[in-house]
Amino acid sequence: MDGRPIPTIPERAPKPAAEPLPRSLFAFILKLSAPHQVVLVALTVAVFLLNAAPLEVQRRLVNDALGGGSFATIVTLVLVYVGLALAEGLIKLGLNYYRGWVGERAVLYLRRTVLAGKDAQPRHVAAEDGVDISIVLAESDPIGAFVGGAFSEPLLQAGVLVSVISYMAYLQPIMVVPGLVVLLPQFVFVPLMQRAVNRRAASRILTLREIGVGIAEHSEAHSRLSLQIDRATQAFALNMGIYKFKFTMNFLMNLSYHVGIGLVLLLGGYLVLNKEADIGTVLACLTGLEKLNDPWGELVNWFRDMAVTRTKYGLVYRARPPQEAVVPPGTP
Template sequence: MPKNLFGFVLLMGRRHQIAIAALSIILFLAGTAPLEVQRRIINAVTGGTPYPAILLLVLAYLGLVLLEGATKLMLNLYRGWIGEVAIRWLRLSVLSVSEHSGEAPIDALAEGVQLSIVLAEAEPVGGFVGTSISEPLLQAGILVAVGGYMIFLQPLMAFAVAVVFFPQVGFVPLMQSAINRRVASKITVMRHVSEGMIEQVVTSEALNAQSDRVQTLFSTNMSIYRIKFTMNFLMNLMTQLGYAGIFALGGYYVVTGKTEIGTVVAFISGLSKITDPWGALVDWYRDLKVTQVKYAMIRDASIDAAAVQDAGPLHRQEPALVP
């Protein structure tokens, strides 16, 4: 297995990552067009434009939304497929260690680790492959495109919106580091649970040990939930402050005749278009850090298993991605 997570991503298929990235670029470039059409519809309605012209704008808006949705559907399906290919590769790679072991005995700990990887750990690591490059490219592209459009419409209002995201740059990495430590501890405990199930030793000490591990998993998960949902609460609070800023500053500009009502509506829609990709970027960052921890543990377990079973170096084979 490659030494790092992105080496594994490239092993799963460079051509597919390039194709997914191309779809992501098309999607974020088309992201600002519906906002502009929406702004023109509002201004046309309030400005006394003939109805046939308004209807044409509405049809154009529907066409753009349909194109954007179809492109996103293709992207999601493609990312899901490449992710499943990576999951299959990981599971087969771990199973091949057992097959190459011959008659060599496998202790309960090694077997428990293999069981945990095949049933639970491979899926989130392999699933990340599909979004590893395209997700940050897509969401950052949307942020840049929509943010640039908002700056073009009204720079001061755009700055007021941007300010609410600055604190998140500080508290998100700190809280994610705390989550990562708990995830590593959780995986270790789950492997020990698998080990205990394989040993099938029914004694009071063994049962108590398993009960303690289950309780540890419960406490660890609850700790992760507290940090994760507190982070979500703070991010949502920042977003609502952004809406309040748009209402206050935009309302002042409309009352004083410095901007049109359509611009305020475009900013409200634009903030939702910025909030979603920003949240997706934060989720991707969280997944990246957690997946790096999980991948490192899978890689180390595979190396240890191969060494203990005297199977020699793992046979590294480029997976056949295209049927």
């Protein structure tokens, strides 16, 4: 060490008025990032408007290649396809980076709120210290991660679903049936299984907090090791329960997708044999179904994250009484 002070991040002065954390998760999101959410939504609209265009270019490429089209036309279509993919990718890059910044800003705000409130207390209670440690080190990150995509993520995935289904209906109305086969069963089993995941996630958070409290109390009243081990075992069991429901849900979603693929091949083969559709249309519908699977999975993940994050934020809110929730210094 050369004795020089470690540089610190400069902080703005704290605001004069103290404000409690908002009661609900979405009130917290809007309070902290409403203008940024508007920009994220605008970028999202641009992404899903571009999403279905490559399907049409792909269909025309296949049909021109099989139908004896000119090489110049094929080159032009390839360049258009690459240009659309590049434009969509660059907008997504900016969208994801912006989401990350908004989310990390929320994490920083939560951590500074907890630390500033703890610093303002005249004395520290070990149980409260354990909860604060859990919030600062672990619970703020998933809340912040959700904040970044709170509005743009469901809008993006729903927009992709609508655009792709509309395009498939435009090409061949009967090809919408496989899409419905993929999506409709999931409206039944996903909410049921997600509720089971949410209950276990809430219990897991409380169990980990109890472990943190036990560690914080160790210097004052030595906790029994067996009690802490029991808590760790309970957290393990809760995690395994979450994995069971989560991976079973993923299995059922993938099964629905492959049944849909089989239906596209069956219907597409029938239509091609009867001269009612061309091969390019069938391939475009196969690609479209793949595009349905990904955003639907992401939309399910968003609802899953929303439910879990709402539970986590509720626990954080209840752990921060209004009189302790102060506006932290240096909030960006």
